Amino acid sequence: MISPSLFVTELLNGLTLGVLYLLIAAGLSVIFGMTDIINFAHGALYMLGAYLGLSVIGVTGSFWLALLIAPILVGVVGAVMERLTLHHIYDRDPLYHIILTFGAMLMITEGVKYVWGPQPQQFSTPAILAGTATMEMSMLSISYPIYKLFLIAAGVGVALLVWGLFKFTDFGLIVRAGAQNPGTVRLLGIDVSNYFTLVFALGAALAGAAGVLAAPFLSVSPSMGDSILIVAFITVVVGGLGSFRGSVVAAILIGLVESLGNLLVPELTGFSVYLLMIAVLLVRPQGLLGEYKVRQASTKVSFDEVIPPVRVTSKTGLAAIAVLMLVPLGIGIVWSSYYVGLLSLIFVWALLALSLDIVMGYMGLLSFGHAAFWGVGAYVTVLTTVHYTDLFPVALLLAAVTCGVIAWGIGALSIRLTGVYFAMITLAFAELFHQIGVTWSEVTGGANGLIMPIPQMFGINLGDTVVFYYLTLAILVGTYALSVRILDSPFGRVVKAIRESERRTASLGYDTNKFKRRAFALSGTIGGIAGSLFAGYQWFVSPETLHWVVSGDAVIAMMLGGMGTLFGPMIGAAVFIGISEGLSAYIPGWRFLLGLFLVLIVMFAPRGIASLPRVISKSTGDARSRLFGDSDEIDIADYEQTAAKEGENE
Amino acid sequence: MTILETENLTKKYGNLVAVDDVELSVSAGEIRSIIGPNGAGKSTLFDLITGMQPPTDGRIRFDGTDITGMASHKIAQRGMSRSFQITDVFGGLTALENVQVAAQVDDSRRSSMLRDADGLSEVHGKAMDVLADIGLDDRPHQRASDFAYGDRRKLEIGLAVANDPKLLLLDEPTAGMGSEDTNSTMQMVQRLAADRDFTVLLIEHDLEIVMNVSDRITVLQDGGVIAEGPPEAIQDDETVQEAYLGGVFS
Numbered sequence: 001m002i003s004p005s006l007f008v009t010e011l012l013n014g015l016t017l018g019v020l021y022l023l024i025a026a027g028l029s030v031i032f033g034m035t036d037i038i039n040f041a042h043g044a045l046y047m048l049g050a051y052l053g054l055s056v057i058g059v060t061g062s063f064w065l066a067l068l069i070a071p072i073l074v075g076v077v078g079a080v081m082e083r084l085t086l087h088h089i090y091d092r093d094p095l096y097h098i099i100l101t102f103g104a105m106l107m108i109t110e111g112v113k114y115v116w117g118p119q120p121q122q123f124s125t126p127a128i129l130a131g132t133a134t135m136e137m138s139m140l141s142i143s144y145p146i147y148k149l150f151l152i153a154a155g156v157g158v159a160l161l162v163w164g165l166f167k168f169t170d171f172g173l174i175v176r177a178g179a180q181n182p183g184t185v186r187l188l189g190i191d192v193s194n195y196f197t198l199v200f201a202l203g204a205a206l207a208g209a210a211g212v213l214a215a216p217f218l219s220v221s222p223s224m225g226d227s228i229l230i231v232a233f234i235t236v237v238v239g240g241l242g243s244f245r246g247s248v249v250a251a252i253l254i255g256l257v258e259s260l261g262n263l264l265v266p267e268l269t270g271f272s273v274y275l276l277m278i279a280v281l282l283v284r285p286q287g288l289l290g291e292y293k294v295r296q297a298s299t300k301v302s303f304d305e306v307i308p309p310v311r312v313t314s315k316t317g318l319a320a321i322a323v324l325m326l327v328p329l330g331i332g333i334v335w336s337s338y339y340v341g342l343l344s345l346i347f348v349w350a351l352l353a354l355s356l357d358i359v360m361g362y363m364g365l366l367s368f369g370h371a372a373f374w375g376v377g378a379y380v381t382v383l384t385t386v387h388y389t390d391l392f393p394v395a396l397l398l399a400a401v402t403c404g405v406i407a408w409g410i411g412a413l414s415i416r417l418t419g420v421y422f423a424m425i426t427l428a429f430a431e432l433f434h435q436i437g438v439t440w441s442e443v444t445g446g447a448n449g450l451i452m453p454i455p456q457m458f459g460i461n462l463g464d465t466v467v468f469y470y471l472t473l474a475i476l477v478g479t480y481a482l483s484v485r486i487l488d489s490p491f492g493r494v495v496k497a498i499r500e501s502e503r504r505t506a507s508l509g510y511d512t513n514k515f516k517r518r519a520f521a522l523s524g525t526i527g528g529i530a531g532s533l534f535a536g537y538q539w540f541v542s543p544e545t546l547h548w549v550v551s552g553d554a555v556i557a558m559m560l561g562g563m564g565t566l567f568g569p570m571i572g573a574a575v576f577i578g579i580s581e582g583l584s585a586y587i588p589g590w591r592f593l594l595g596l597f598l599v600l601i602v603m604f605a606p607r608g609i610a611s612l613p614r615v616i617s618k619s620t621g622d623a624r625s626r627l628f629g630d631s632d633e634i635d636i637a638d639y640e641q642t643a644a645k646e647g648e649n650e
Numbered sequence: 651m652t653i654l655e656t657e658n659l660t661k662k663y664g665n666l667v668a669v670d671d672v673e674l675s676v677s678a679g680e681i682r683s684i685i686g687p688n689g690a691g692k693s694t695l696f697d698l699i700t701g702m703q704p705p706t707d708g709r710i711r712f713d714g715t716d717i718t719g720m721a722s723h724k725i726a727q728r729g730m731s732r733s734f735q736i737t738d739v740f741g742g743l744t745a746l747e748n749v750q751v752a753a754q755v756d757d758s759r760r761s762s763m764l765r766d767a768d769g770l771s772e773v774h775g776k777a778m779d780v781l782a783d784i785g786l787d788d789r790p791h792q793r794a795s796d797f798a799y800g801d802r803r804k805l806e807i808g809l810a811v812a813n814d815p816k817l818l819l820l821d822e823p824t825a826g827m828g829s830e831d832t833n834s835t836m837q838m839v840q841r842l843a844a845d846r847d848f849t850v851l852l853i854e855h856d857l858e859i860v861m862n863v864s865d866r867i868t869v870l871q872d873g874g875v876i877a878e879g880p881p882e883a884i885q886d887d888e889t890v891q892e893a894y895l896g897g898v899f900s
Binding site for chain 2: 303306485486488489490491492493494496497499500501503504505506507508509510511512514515518522
């Protein structure tokens with residue numbers, strides 16, 4: 001029996017959480033409303049706010065000054081971030097914006113670790129708000145921290161302030177008009193682009209304020225922004241993208257579901273929020289109060305140039321395979337077996353990046369949840385070999401099928417929602433699996449993970465570095481060849497047509513959702529194979545494999561290499577693993593560089609490494625065409641040679 | 651035989667009635683034009699018929715079936731095709747690939763993952779025929795986005811005819827074209843309709859063209875039908891002249 005006092009306490013806890021979510025989601029929603037950008041750096045800005053607050057208190061000793069100054073500083077950081085990067089690429093597809101803000105998130109997180117250190121820090125409650133308030137009534141006897149009551153009041157105050165700002169001021173009017181139609185506002189003589197910066201600063205400042213407010217009752221750590229970002233995404237999805245009222249309702253609802261849910265159904269602790277999201281997606285995909293109307297053009301990915309995948313049977317493809325097949329022969333002579341093992345790891349990551357490219361580069365759907373396939377693939381493999389059979393191929397197959405089915409299911413739930421929605425929802429689903437990996441310890445081993453027997457089949461030891469190398473190489477080449485085939489098939493044509501214009505494809509008579517689900521299932525299957533091989537690589541699995549960092553890394557690898565090319569992401573995976581293995585030992589903040597790299601790629605080379613040969617040959621093209629005449633022919637030949645070289649460098 | 655029929659077709663956005671109680675009956679084989687001033691509800695009417703928006707009220711029958719509320723791709727599968735006012739072709743695909751995507755929709759292997767898309771010989775042949783019909787067969791492997799505007803407009807129509815429609819809805823096919831291109835495009839539409847034996851529902855602003863190509867004309871104003879008949883009758887209709895033509899023909 002739950003006592004009324006406990007119930008009311010949990011109700012208040014729910015409200016506290018809800019207000020916090022509201023502050024985060026409000027900033028996200030404000031930025032999205034004006035710019036159509038989902039800011040993946042929002043959680044990092046929130047975390048930065050908490051740390052800046054800590055420092056302001058350290059200098060001035062005043063919580064109130066911190067609450068004033070830290071959000072302003074975060075706002076400035078937001079403005080600078082917008083001015084330097086997003087400001088110049090608003091005309092691009094929003095998926096690039098998402099990836100860019102993801103890079104910014106890495107940079108902010110690493111920057112904070114560098115300045116304040118990676119350990120969690122204490123943020124003391126201001127004296128005036130310390131202690132508890134007690135209330136005694138006939139049936140109720142509650143004592144509740146004053147600070148949390150203050151947080152609820154402050155949150156409501158900030159929300160009202162934002163609402164008033166948009167409703168009653170000229171600034172609000174211009175921003176609302178600009179969100180509807182920037183062109184018209186510009187014609188009225190107002191420089192809208194400055195307002196984009198201001199709105200971004202405002203959203204960032206809101207995140208910063210939330211950070212300072214949350215700091216006294218949550219611990220301050222560099223990862224504090226991660227979980228809250230995901231809840232904020234869920235809030236926005238549940239409330240309806242672009243609806244401020246929706247965000248308010250959803251934030252409070254989620255806060256209550258979380259606290260009361262834990263009280264009433266403790267078995268679902270950690271899952272209730274995800275279940276709420278799934279329920280809303282099933283019943284009202286546009287969100288509780290939202291009308292789903294992301295601008296038509298905003299869900300369209302188009303490339304300036306088509307870079308066809310290098311065929312396995314082409315000279316370049318065969319040469320690359322031949323070189324890679326010879327690599328193990330050099331063990332002990334040219335290099336040690338460590339590098340052969342590293343190459344296997346690269347092949348496994350190449351598979352993951354390839355699987356992501358199929359949905360992102362060819363269908364225009366950005367998945368931020370490929371960690372789910374990577375991790376589930378790994379877990380299924382380990383569990384199968386531990387409990388059922390020591391035949392590794394059986395485990396691999398099972399992992400592939402399981403992930404295909406899971407991807408199909410996620411697709412069935414969320415694929416109706418394109419673009420920005422899809423990125424958020426896949427992230428949330430992956431986090432759900434991460435949660436399962438951590439909590440369901442009887443099966444998954446919890447945070448400790450599971451050890452797997454050395455992979456083998458029919459007496460062949462697949463754990464041997466060289467054998468495993470050839471196994472992964474064979475699977476990679478096979479999967480790549482199959483993917484090239486599939487994207488050239490009637491199915492692949494339709495998938496590409498959907499990327500170019502979903503509306504048009506539907507009007508020709510295609511059930512585009514069906515094609516999208518299938519392509520996502522295909523991608524999930526390949527992701528599962530990659531995860532399975534990863535388990536085979538390290539003979540071990542832990543919830544790390546399900547962490548969103550994996551999804552982010554896969555996106556980085558894909559972008560680095562060049563999306564929409566199939567071979568590009570594989571090169572990207574090689575570079576990515578090379579950087580992480582090479583730099584992580586020497587530079588503690590190497591992820592900062594990774595973030596910077598990602599931002600620069602989005603800004604200046606959106607097609608990544610795969611496009612570099614063309615970019616270079618374009619700039620030297622004049623001289624060449626004078627020498628050889630037909631420049632087009634030479635470009636392609638030159639490009640294939642360079643690709644071959646890159647293959648060798650792997 | 652009636653191929654398309656609407657009954658009390660109505661679409662409201664809040665208080666605005668965009669399409670108001672429209673009763674339309676189109677016979678198989680005719681070229682029917684829908685004209686009316688800007689904001690008369692022409693494009694919305696197209697969206698309702700093709701299932702891209704659900705009507706607030708009323709029914710739509712196409713080729714003997716009630717298609718009200720059906721998903722747009724299902725309606726398309728039944729033989730209704732449309733072109734868009736703002737060119738919407740697959741810019742990253744070649745002209746041939748564009749038309750192939752449309753032409754393979756009826757093929758049983760349309761969602762096969764393992765075949766070569768270019769290896770479906772009937773689809774390929776059909777697509778090349780369409781390219782020949784729209785005059786782009788000399789550049790089948792050029793990317794759609796690299797074509798000049800007029801050629802992309804032709805490809806827009808090519809896409810819409812390549813899936814063998816019974817009824818083709820053309821939303822201002824000559825939008826933004828000069829008079830020469832306009833004439834040749836309309837001749838092309840007439841020729842395609844005759845050769846490929848489909849019915850045409852046409853939204854067009856150029857009245858001279860409308861008068862030349864249409865079998866019958868429906869005039870919309872404020873979402874409702876104010877007149878319908880053969881071109882001569884519409885030309886002489888006083889309501890139409892007053893309400894819409896503003897004395898152009900008088």
